[in-house]
Amino acid sequence: MKLFRWKAVxxxxxxxxxxxxxxxxxxxxxxxxxxxxxGTAAVGAEVDLxxxxxxxxxxxxxxxxxxxxxxxSPMTNLVQLDEIVAQIALKPLLEKxxxxxxxxxxxxxxxxxxxxxxxIPHPAPAPSRASQNALQWAQSVRIPGxxxxxxxxxxxxxxxxxxxxxxLREARALAARADSTKTDFEAELRSADPSPVADSAQALAARxxxxxxxxxGVQGTRDAIASVQRxxxxxxxxxxxxxxxxxxVDTGVAALRAGAATMDRARQADYAYxxxxxxxxxxxxxxxxxxxxxxxxxxKVKPVLYWLNLAEQYIPPGMRPxxxxxxxxxxxxxxTVTFPKAHTWPTFLLRHADASLTLGxxxxxxxxxxxxxxxxxxxxxxxxGPLRFAAQRTAAAKGPRQLRVAGLVDRSKPSxxxxxxxxxxxxxxxxxxxxxAGARLEFPDNTVNFALDxxxxxxxxxxxxxxxxxxxxxxxxxxxAAASAPLGSKAWVEGLAWRAVSSVKDLDxxxxxxxxxxxxxxxxxxxxGAAVSSALTREVGAEVxxxxxxxRAKVDSLVNQQVAAARAKLTAVQTDIQGRVAAQQQxxxxxxxxxxxxxxxxxxxxxxxxxxxxxxxxx
Amino acid sequence: xxxxxxxxxxxxxxxxxxxxxxxxxxxxxxxxxxxxxxVNVHNLLVFAAACLLNVSFGGFLLGWTVxxxxxxxxxxxxxxxxxxxxxxxxxxxxxxxxxxxxxVPLTNFNNSVVLGSFVSWxxxxxxxxxxxxxxxxxxxxxxxERLKKMKFFQALSASKLFNYYRMFRPRVP
Numbered sequence: 001m002k003l004f005r006w007k008a009v010x011x012x013x014x015x016x017x018x019x020x021x022x023x024x025x026x027x028x029x030x031x032x033x034x035x036x037x038x039g040t041a042a043v044g045a046e047v048d049l050x051x052x053x054x055x056x057x058x059x060x061x062x063x064x065x066x067x068x069x070x071x072x073s074p075m076t077n078l079v080q081l082d083e084i085v086a087q088i089a090l091k092p093l094l095e096k097x098x099x100x101x102x103x104x105x106x107x108x109x110x111x112x113x114x115x116x117x118x119x120i121p122h123p124a125p126a127p128s129r130a131s132q133n134a135l136q137w138a139q140s141v142r143i144p145g146x147x148x149x150x151x152x153x154x155x156x157x158x159x160x161x162x163x164x165x166x167x168l169r170e171a172r173a174l175a176a177r178a179d180s181t182k183t184d185f186e187a188e189l190r191s192a193d194p195s196p197v198a199d200s201a202q203a204l205a206a207r208x209x210x211x212x213x214x215x216x217g218v219q220g221t222r223d224a225i226a227s228v229q230r231x232x233x234x235x236x237x238x239x240x241x242x243x244x245x246x247x248x249v250d251t252g253v254a255a256l257r258a259g260a261a262t263m264d265r266a267r268q269a270d271y272a273y274x275x276x277x278x279x280x281x282x283x284x285x286x287x288x289x290x291x292x293x294x295x296x297x298x299x300k301v302k303p304v305l306y307w308l309n310l311a312e313q314y315i316p317p318g319m320r321p322x323x324x325x326x327x328x329x330x331x332x333x334x335x336t337v338t339f340p341k342a343h344t345w346p347t348f349l350l351r352h353a354d355a356s357l358t359l360g361x362x363x364x365x366x367x368x369x370x371x372x373x374x375x376x377x378x379x380x381x382x383x384x385g386p387l388r389f390a391a392q393r394t395a396a397a398k399g400p401r402q403l404r405v406a407g408l409v410d411r412s413k414p415s416x417x418x419x420x421x422x423x424x425x426x427x428x429x430x431x432x433x434x435x436x437a438g439a440r441l442e443f444p445d446n447t448v449n450f451a452l453d454x455x456x457x458x459x460x461x462x463x464x465x466x467x468x469x470x471x472x473x474x475x476x477x478x479x480x481a482a483a484s485a486p487l488g489s490k491a492w493v494e495g496l497a498w499r500a501v502s503s504v505k506d507l508d509x510x511x512x513x514x515x516x517x518x519x520x521x522x523x524x525x526x527x528x529g530a531a532v533s534s535a536l537t538r539e540v541g542a543e544v545x546x547x548x549x550x551x552r553a554k555v556d557s558l559v560n561q562q563v564a565a566a567r568a569k570l571t572a573v574q575t576d577i578q579g580r581v582a583a584q585q586q587x588x589x590x591x592x593x594x595x596x597x598x599x600x601x602x603x604x605x606x607x608x609x610x611x612x613x614x615x616x617x618x619x
Numbered sequence: 620x621x622x623x624x625x626x627x628x629x630x631x632x633x634x635x636x637x638x639x640x641x642x643x644x645x646x647x648x649x650x651x652x653x654x655x656x657x658v659n660v661h662n663l664l665v666f667a668a669a670c671l672l673n674v675s676f677g678g679f680l681l682g683w684t685v686x687x688x689x690x691x692x693x694x695x696x697x698x699x700x701x702x703x704x705x706x707x708x709x710x711x712x713x714x715x716x717x718x719x720x721x722x723v724p725l726t727n728f729n730n731s732v733v734l735g736s737f738v739s740w741x742x743x744x745x746x747x748x749x750x751x752x753x754x755x756x757x758x759x760x761x762x763x764e765r766l767k768k769m770k771f772f773q774a775l776s777a778s779k780l781f782n783y784y785r786m787f788r789p790r791v792p
Contacts, residue, residue: 002673003672003673004671004672004673005670005671006671008670008671009671011670012667012670012671015666094721094724094725095718095719095720095722095723095724096724097724321705321706321711321714321715326730326731326732327730329656330691331690331691331694331732332694332695332697332698333732334694334698334701334702334730334731334732334733334735335698335701335702335730335731336727336729336731337702337705337706337714337729337731338718339711339714339715339717339719339729340715341715341718341719344719
């Protein structure tokens with residue numbers, strides 16, 4: 001029986017030829033459908049492509065008539081591109097990797113009308129992790145109010161519940177830690193007790209005091225030197241153990257000191273809590289700025305966190321295998337794992353793209369733009385370099401006078417580094433409602449500086465907005481009613497805040513965010529906040545200070561005893577354990593010095609002359 | 620028509636075409652197409668092997684048909700097997716080398732279901748072969764004698780469509 005059926009070769013070749021012809025006929029169609037389906041899933045609204053053409057031998061892909069629907073406005077395109085020509089490297093395709101050498105984009109238009117709605121039947125997929133994280137952060141930011149109604153209730157007893165005080169909890173924890181640290185170190189000190197070694201060293205030194213090589217003789221000197229060296233070895237070993245213990249004690253005491261600092265910060269938080277109970281806000285300029293512009297600041301920083309989270313999700317650092325959902329098919333999709341390797345092609349790489357475009361029309365975006373981007377990849381660690389981009393407006397028809405942005409996203413190393421710098425001048429922001437002042441801020445001509453720097457788990461950013469001639473519009477209340485309103489009432493606060501803010505003509509607002517990238521702390525300062533702060537301080541500063549002092553005194557009366565006890569225990573650890581360790585160290589050091597001197601004396605009959613047969617000295 | 624042809628070839632295969640060994644070999648090869656997701660490069664190679672090797676093509680089609688529902692049913696198991704292999708720390712170096720070798724990623728080996736089902740097929744190939752060989756032998760000895768007297772069976776065997784199948788009919792010694 002023959003193993004091969006050679007006559008089946010021709011039909012098999014025919015089948016393969018049919019497959020190749022099928023690919024040639026349908027590849028363009030499949031690419032178009034793939035881009036439309038992938039784009040629609042990513043955007044959450046229809047993405048349409050008029051045509052796609054693959055020239056596989058030339059490594060060239062041409063897409064024409066790309067329309068990306070705005071998910072928030074389905075009759076409008078977010079962006080419409082007439083033609084995209086991409087030059088693709090062929091060899092990486094054999095590894096199922098797409099490396100785009102260059103991209104040229106022609107005919108870019110934004111916000112163009114659509115002939116039909118681009119809404120999709122199920123447009124509300126579960127919010128992405130990035131958007132959920134950003135939303136959680138926005139909801140967690142505490143924006144203080146300007147409620148001064150407590151000024152009329154100063155005679156009331158401040159009802160502070162001890163179990164709500166953070167400093168009490170911290171004090172108890174610190175005391176417990178100090179106790180346990182002291183017990184542990186006392187046990188260690190007992191087990192490493194150097195007294196026997198120190199006693200024996202001192203006894204030996206005393207025995208040899210007044211003795212010379214002459215009085216001891218050769219054998220006696222030799223024995224004495226051996227004894228000294230043996231005891232010195234024990235002393236050095238004890239000192240090493242004691243040094244190790246000292247280092248651990250120092251670390252433990254430093255941790256306890258950090259606990260004490262946390263306790264102090266908790267006390268400040270308790271003061272703020274007590275002030276809240278009597279409805280007296282802080283009148284400091286940063287707190288007032290936060291009260292005035294907190295909502296605006298959160299709205300501006302939230303998209304930044306969203307993009308950072310998105311970069312984290314789609315551009316992961318490192319070289320670990322990455323699991324992703326498998327392709328959709330009749331069979332189970334499973335999980336597709338990519339195995340990155342250094343110095344190879346990443347699964348997707350856009351080496352360089354240049355865009356030069358003109359936006360027409362009468363909108364604020366009308367003008368000429370130039371932009372470039374390089375190193376766009378899904379596996380930055382494999383690519384080994386950062387994504388860099390820059391864009392600027394080269395000529396403006398309307399809208400911002402100046403617009404430039406540059407940045408890098410470096411995920412090629414385990415610790416990510418992102419940096420963005422942007423400047424926009426002449427930009428108009430939508431009017432912002434400043435509720436606590438019952439006012440609306442209109443700032444039509446702003447200069448915005450934005451800087452962001454993220455290194456590893458540390459993020460710092462600044463959004464600085466300056467506007468030369470802002471306009472304030474009173475939204476609620478009136479000046480006459482505010483004048484007759486009771487001290488501290490909402491109308492009174494609004495009236496006072498209105499008088500303060502309406503006198504500010506030039507806005508200077510800084511929004512700083514720093515800390516962990518998923519939950520940065522927000523800090524707002526502004527000249528408007530400073531003006532309101534000084535007005536409030538002038539009007540009710542003394543009264544507020546009196547109430548605040550009462551609130552602080554109430555907190556102090558509840559926590560002072562526990563805090564003092566915790567501090568005493570910390571001091572005990574410091575003075576007792578550290579002191580004992582230091583004393584033991586000193587004793588051993590003295591004994592060692594004396595023995596070394598004696599060793600030196602025994603080693604020579606007269607200076608420079610050694611006795612024969614005396615062992616080598618090891619100082 | 621395709622269904623008819625398939626049915627005819629399966630009946631012919633089971634009853635008279637080729638030795639039980641050739642039928643079983645075709646059946647075990649066809650199991651690959653049923654057990655693993657169809658549109659993958661390894662299935663093209665399996666198909667080419669079924670055409671070029673002197674195995675029963677009817678057996679190949681029968682194996683494919685029988686194992687398609689089995690493949691669907693066992694997908695969660697294949698996924699678990701594939702994922703365990705892909706995430707095994709000891710194999711990471713091997714997968715990384717394969718993943719970065721030109722041509723290999725086109726096989727989609729790095730998909731848990733593809734790898735799990737392919738490995739399962741490789742492991743099951745011999746058991747499927749021996750089991751199907753035993754079953755074909757038993758069938759021909761006991762069931763065929765009764766079946767060939769049925770009119771439907773005789774009509775199907777006489778159909779001209781049967782001729783198309785002859786091209787891939789195994790060479791009987």
